[in-house]
């Protein structure tokens with residue numbers, strides 16, 4: 001067997017295992033539902049969603065913002081969302097003049113208004129710029145949601161809603177985050193635009209894994 005075949009099988013197994021753990025974790029699913037509700041409330045009150053993360057999670061923040069602003073899979077009006085990771089002039093100026101730990105909080109200080117909401121994505125839960133972004137939200141009395149891993153890290157006790165993805169490795173945690181991000185957009189747009197959700201076989205409150213076993 002080619003080395004690459006072995007590695008893809010190992011990685012698929014790890015990814016499935018992390019997702020399986022979330023499938024069985026009703027408490028985390030409830031926490032995720034709170035994140036959906038907070039974002040929905042913000043949009044229904046005329047607010048907007050700001051997102052941030054580092055590395056692969058910066059890409060996630062941009063990916064999700066694109067889906068809100070453009071679309072996920074159904075045609076609808078644009079939903080306002082902005083990733084704080086895209087303007088190289090702003091990022092380099094803040095990083096250079098004040099430090100990388102405030103690249104997101106400084107932007108939030110200037111942008112946040114009463115009905116907004118923030119989603120930070122950090123696999124460790126310890127990235128200082130995300131911690132400071134959450135603190136900036138607190139200052140402005142704007143709710144903050146964190147998608148994280150590894151038990152939640154430092155942000156866990158600071159944010160309003162903390163969705164902790166299972167997984168040992170950063171990459172596994174990010175793969176769970178991507179499912180959460182697509183689901184978040186699907187739930188919010190369905191509620192805002194009255195889309196009928198295709199729930200497949202997952203129509204009850206019972207986790208899919210338990211239904212299969214029954």
Ligand SMILES: O=C(CO)[C@@H](O)[C@H](O)[C@H](O)[C@H](O)COP(=O)(O)O
Nearest residue numbers: 054055056057122123124127170171
């Ligand atoms: O995408 C990956 C690894 O899969 C990396 O770029 C990763 O996102 C970076 O190391 C980040 O700096 C990690 O930050 P965080 O998730 O701990 O906040």
Ligand SMILES: [Zn+2]
Nearest residue numbers: 055056171174
């Ligand atoms: Zn990556």
